[in-house]
Amino acid sequence: MKLHEYQAKQVFADAGIPTPESELASDVDGVLTAAEEIGYPVAVKAQVQVGGRGKAGGIELVENEEEAREAAESIIGMDLKGYHVDQVLVEGAVDFVDELYVGITMDRGEGKPVAMVSTKGGVNIEEVAEEDPEAIAREHIDPSFGMHPYQARKAVYDAGVDKAVARDVSSVLTTLYQLWDDRDGSDAEINPLMVTDDDEVIAADAVMNIDEDALFRQPELAEMEAEAASGGDDLEQKADEYDFDYVRLEGNTGIIGNGAGLVMTTLDLVDHYGGEPANFLDVGGGAKAERIANALDMVFSDDNVDSVVFNIFGGITRGDEVARGINEALEQFDEIPKPVVVRLAGTNWEEGMEILNEDLVTVEQTLEDAVQRAVEYAEEGQA
Structure with a gap:
């Protein structure tokens, strides 16, 4: 479950993290x-x-009423990367001199949560991790004992x-870990954590993702679930109706498969052959004709998609x-x-x-050939 920014900020503020x-x-x-x-501003x-x-x-800094009106008229109702904007957060501007990044997530390779800090805040942290990994300090945490104060200071x-x-x-990092642990978080981050001229730190953005399987232990957050889902991605809401495991991505090659591992493999191959995946869509085992038709309906509804690759391996699912x-x-x-x-x-x-019906689809014998062909079609669709 993903909280909206305004919801995550409320959770952070209630825990004592400064927010605008x-x-x-x-x-x-x-x-x-x-x-x-x-x-203003x-x-x-x-x-x-x-x-x-x-x-x-989707974000405008405004200095007066006229600019605020223009921003509101522009942003409310807009389509932002496939998401319909129904609400905006009006937030006091922060006069900052520096932008930091702090975050908590699970390092599955180490089997431990990891705290991360970087002075390169305000930009895509994934890009920083790829281009300059040394710019992110990491400190692994033993969940049996939690984050020790010295670990936060060291990071x-x-x-x-x-x-x-x-x-x-x-202090912010320690609180963020405590929230992540207490609230059954999967990810918690502040990007940017702004530093003002008066040496105050303020969370100018907030991300809090919760393990959905643990929502029964989080009644307060469970109440936010319906609100968090509203006004978001119509396709993800449709996926809930169809009971699909679906994640929207930013590429243009649509992917449909049966089984999470199979779909992940297909995503990796699309990337390997120079394409960009548009989604993760797992139709599950035993998928019959109606379910497959629903999956195609979903992927075709994504304006970003220029081609679709179907990767089906029959176990319970029958190829016919x-x-x-x-x-x-x-x-x-x-x-x-x-x-x-x-x-x-x-x-x-x-x-x-x-x-x-090969008048309707292109059939390939191997997964590699299928992915390469789909990537080629997607590239032609962008031309």
Whole structure:
């Protein structure tokens, strides 16, 4: 479960992490009222669960009522990377001199949670990790004992945080870990953690993702679940209706498979062959024709998708059922919206290959060939 920024900030503020004054608004008048109460300048921030909001026009810093009105009219109702913006957070602007990053997640390779600190805040931390991994200080934590104070201080020191704010940053990191642990978090981060001219630290953004299987232990957060899902990605809401495991990504090669490992392998191959995955979609085992048709409906509904690759390995799932589902879904269209590449293997795969209408799909014998063909189609779709 992903909390919206405004929800995560409330959780952080309740725990004692400094956050800017802010109000949620869903229309222009609400934005203007909130801005007047908070005092200009303010930031108007789209409340959708996607990265890169600022670059996509989803965050505006405004100095007066006229600019606030323009920002509200522009952001509320916009489509932001496939997410419909229904609400914005109006937040007091922070006059900062530095931007830091602090975060807690699980290092599955080590089997331990890890605290991370970097002086390169305010930018995509994944890019920092790839281009300059030494810029992120890491400290692994034994969950049996929790984060010791010296570990928080060490992570902050190793990151090169200014001594004037090191103690406060250590305190924020310690609190963030305690929240992550107490609230059954999967990820918790602040990017950026802003440093002001007065050496105050303020969480200018907030990310808090919760293990959905633990929500029964988190009644307060469980109440936020429906609210967090509303106004977000229509496709992810549709995935819930269809009971699919689905994650929307930022590429243009749609991926459908049966089994999480199979889908992950397909994602890796799309990347390997120079493409960018548009989604993770696992239709599960025993997928029949209707379920396959629903999966295609979902992927075709994503405007970012330029091609689709089907990777089905039959165990419980039968290749002939999958083939019928693909045919039935595609026969509904006068013109196929996006090229579809299919690879079948396992139970009844030969029967499925015979059933597939090759006027509607491209059939490949191997997964590698199927992925390469889908990536080629996606590249042609962008041309």
